[in-house]
Amino acid sequence: MEAEFRASSQADLARYDAEFLLGLYRDMLRTRALDTRIEALYKQGKLVAGCYSSRGQEGLSIGSTAALRKDDVIGPMIRNLGSMLRHGIPMTMVLRNYLGRATGPTKGRDGSSHFGSLEHNVIAPISMLASLIPVMSGVALSFLMRKEDRVALTWIGDGGSNVGDFHEGLNFAGVLKLPFVLILENNQYAYSTPIEYQTAAKDFACRAQGYGIPAMKVEGNDTLAVYEVTKEAVERARGGAGPTLIEANTMRMRGHAIHDDAKYVPKEMFEEWEKRDPIATFAERLRKAKILDDRTAKRIDDEVKAELEAQTDDAMAQPPADPAHEIDEVYAP
Amino acid sequence: MSEITYLEAIREGLLEELHRDPDVFCLGEDIGTYGGAFRVTQGFLKEFGRPRILDTPLSESAILGAAVGAAIMGLRPVAEMQFADFVANGFNMLVNFAAKAHYRWGAKVPMVVRLPSGGGTRGGPFHATNPEAWFARVPGLKVVCPATVRDAKGLIKAAIRDDNPVLYFEHKFLYRRLKDTLEGEVLEPIGKARVAREGSRVSYVSYGSMVYHGMNVAEELAKDGVDVEVIDLRTLVPFDEETVLESVRKTNRVVICHEDTKMGGFGGEVAARIAEKAFEHLDAPIRRLGAKDTPVPHAQELEDAFAPQPKDIKAAILETVAY
Numbered sequence: 119m120e121a122e123f124r125a126s127s128q129a130d131l132a133r134y135d136a137e138f139l140l141g142l143y144r145d146m147l148r149t150r151a152l153d154t155r156i157e158a159l160y161k162q163g164k165l166v167a168g169c170y171s172s173r174g175q176e177g178l179s180i181g182s183t184a185a186l187r188k189d190d191v192i193g194p195m196i197r198n199l200g201s202m203l204r205h206g207i208p209m210t211m212v213l214r215n216y217l218g219r220a221t222g223p224t225k226g227r228d229g230s231s232h233f234g235s236l237e238h239n240v241i242a243p244i245s246m247l248a249s250l251i252p253v254m255s256g257v258a259l260s261f262l263m264r265k266e267d268r269v270a271l272t273w274i275g276d277g278g279s280n281v282g283d284f285h286e287g288l289n290f291a292g293v294l295k296l297p298f299v300l301i302l303e304n305n306q307y308a309y310s311t312p313i314e315y316q317t318a319a320k321d322f323a324c325r326a327q328g329y330g331i332p333a334m335k336v337e338g339n340d341t342l343a344v345y346e347v348t349k350e351a352v353e354r355a356r357g358g359a360g361p362t363l364i365e366a367n368t369m370r371m372r373g374h375a376i377h378d379d380a381k382y383v384p385k386e387m388f389e390e391w392e393k394r395d396p397i398a399t400f401a402e403r404l405r406k407a408k409i410l411d412d413r414t415a416k417r418i419d420d421e422v423k424a425e426l427e428a429q430t431d432d433a434m435a436q437p438p439a440d441p442a443h444e445i446d447e448v449y450a451p
Numbered sequence: 452m453s454e455i456t457y458l459e460a461i462r463e464g465l466l467e468e469l470h471r472d473p474d475v476f477c478l479g480e481d482i483g484t485y486g487g488a489f490r491v492t493q494g495f496l497k498e499f500g501r502p503r504i505l506d507t508p509l510s511e512s513a514i515l516g517a518a519v520g521a522a523i524m525g526l527r528p529v530a531e532m533q534f535a536d537f538v539a540n541g542f543n544m545l546v547n548f549a550a551k552a553h554y555r556w557g558a559k560v561p562m563v564v565r566l567p568s569g570g571g572t573r574g575g576p577f578h579a580t581n582p583e584a585w586f587a588r589v590p591g592l593k594v595v596c597p598a599t600v601r602d603a604k605g606l607i608k609a610a611i612r613d614d615n616p617v618l619y620f621e622h623k624f625l626y627r628r629l630k631d632t633l634e635g636e637v638l639e640p641i642g643k644a645r646v647a648r649e650g651s652r653v654s655y656v657s658y659g660s661m662v663y664h665g666m667n668v669a670e671e672l673a674k675d676g677v678d679v680e681v682i683d684l685r686t687l688v689p690f691d692e693e694t695v696l697e698s699v700r701k702t703n704r705v706v707i708c709h710e711d712t713k714m715g716g717f718g719g720e721v722a723a724r725i726a727e728k729a730f731e732h733l734d735a736p737i738r739r740l741g742a743k744d745t746p747v748p749h750a751q752e753l754e755d756a757f758a759p760q761p762k763d764i765k766a767a768i769l770e771t772v773a774y
Contacts, residue, residue, distance in 0.1 A: 191524075223556055224555050224556050227554055227555050228555045228556070232555070233555065233556045234556045234558060235556070236523070236558060241520070241523060241558075242552070242555060242556045242558070244547050244548050244551070245547075246543050246547055249516065249543060249544065249547070249548055251516070252510075252512060252513040252515070252516025252517055252519075252520070252544065253516045253517070253519050253520040253523075253544075253548060254520055255513065255516065255517050255520060256516060256517035256518060256519055256520020256521040256522075256523075256524075256528075257520040257521070257523065257524055258520075259502070259517055259520065259521050260520065260521045260524035260525070260526050261524075262502060263476060263502055263503070263521070263526060264526075270520075282512060283512055283513070283516065283543075286508075286510040286512050286513035286516070287513055287516060289508055289510065289513070290507065290508055290510055290513040290514075290517060293507075293508055294502065447553060447554055447557065448553070448554045448590045448591050449553065449591065449593070449615050450553050450559045450560075450561075450614035450615050451614070
């Protein structure tokens with residue numbers, strides 16, 4: 119059972135509504151803008167602790183989340199900033215959490231993009247990788263039990279796929295034919311460890327075979343291809359056919375976190391992947407198809423900038439975390 | 452009204468909650484077709500069907516993780532660990548996912564983990580441990596340890612209705628040994644200790660199987676004129692400190708006893724609270740009994756030498772009274 123590989127072709131664009139395509143483009147730009155702002159705030163000393171960049175992986179988050187309905191539930195990992203934005207989380211919520219503000223989604227109790235919002239159908243991750251896989255299976259199980267027409271989707275990395283929970287969770291979802299989709303973002307490095315030190319297998323998709331579930335492979339920087347395979351998996355899940363594993367090839371364009379200069383990555387590798395940047399390549403395709411022109415590009419750019427400035431101002435104006443409430447809410451009342 | 456066992460009380464509590472609330476469901480290894488390793492859920496599958504009574508793959512972390520996910524979505528899962536010892540395989544889901552969710556982002560995790568625990572059954576190193584102290588110090592988890600038929604039922608029902616992750620330690624030694632008659636709706640509060648026997652000379656503070664042994668010893672000592680007050684903690688977290696302190700202020704002497712190993716056992720916390728808050732009331736040193744700091748051994752001779760026995764409890768009480 120060889121996984122099928124997908125890369126979408128130029129001709130595919132014609133099948134889509136222009137507004138939908140521009141929406142993908144816009145959400146990728148929003149992701150990069152916020153990501154860049156977080157980096158800048160860190161460098162200005164306004165933001166402390168871990169900053170995890172999604173740079174270079176925006177297409178994957180946006181393409182996959184675009185295949186969902188708003189009532190579907192996502193469990194984003196630290197490099198799925200775009201998924202959060204696409205699923206309706208406002209930028210200020212992310213910034214308030216990074217800045218540890220009292221009015222942020224965790225009130226300063228957790229940092230980075232480590233938060234969830236049931237209102238937005240977003241489940242918070244924990245730092246232990248792959249834990250979300252059994253948990254999101256449980257979310258999918260709740261849909262099965264309540265006969266709800268919804269899907270649960272989460273992501274995992276090349277490194278995280280070696281944690282036991284990856285295997286327990288996928289097997290569990292397979293046995294129960296849960297409406298669940300797992301996207302494995304192979305971004306070549308787990309912190310400093312390259313994939314050949316992670317697995318002796320030829321790829322990650324082959325693991326699905328062990329759980330009796332289908333797998334697909336996709337060019338992860340091709341936003342539309344990611345959208346298409348995810349859509350297929352989501353439809354399978356919605357139709358009661360069970361979970362799918364999608365392996366997406368991509369590259370982490372920064373270190374593990376902002377303190378990490380990623381010197382262990384060969385320079386040529388970064389150069390090669392820079393040419394495959396998901397935003398630049400998608401913009402070029404949109405231009406060739408005459409969906410994007412200078413005027414539209416500028417309009418979108420201005421809108422994204424205006425949103426970022428307003429949302430940053432809002433977050434910066436929030437009060438700091440309050441130690442008086444530090445011990446509250448350990449338990450639900 | 453007929454007598455039921457501690458095990459049947461758990462079963463009754465589960466059944467009543469399954470009937471009361473459609474969001475309650477059970478999952479675990481062999482809980483459906485087989486009815487559970489100890490037959491607590493026997494017949495449930497026939498009554499409620501799959502997936503509400505869910506036989507799962509042998510994957511403790513997936514069982515607990517799926518319970519967390521379903522609970523966050525508003526269901527009320529009751530996950531069974533076949534033996535409490537096996538919870539070690541799903542530790543991360545409880546201490547990192549379930550315990551921290553509400554504090555971090557306000558998500559309620561209304562789940563129950565049933566953990567058949569404890570020895571006296573010759574279960575050995577992997578089928579007889581008392582791992583409650585692993586969890587009692589994790590903020591965000593609740594820990595209950597019923598020692599009576601009434602609490603077995605009343606606390607499982609309360610655990611299911613609680614909006615937090617509750618670890619419910621059911622003691623295997625008590626499963627078929629305890630019998631009682633229960634009438635009407637039985638619901639016991641989580642976080643409230645119980646004065647199991649009133650007394651004046653010494654307080655005996657315990658939970659789980661050691662309440663059973665302590666009560667027997669107390670009755671025996673009463674014949675010799677030693678009036679022991681037995682406190683059954685029932686819930687380790689939230690810890691009902693006040694009931695313990697009140698008893699110690701009255702008797703001025705205390706023996707703390709649990710079946711778990713002594714080092715880092717919950718008895719240490721009880722002793723520390725008494726030392727901090729009732730030191731001036733003490734007429735004798737705080738005495739603490741627990742199992743020897745070894746894995747739980749299998750052979751009868753070894754296991755009996757490992758865990759506190761009624762004779763050890765009696766000796767400790769008499770020494771404390773004579774101090």
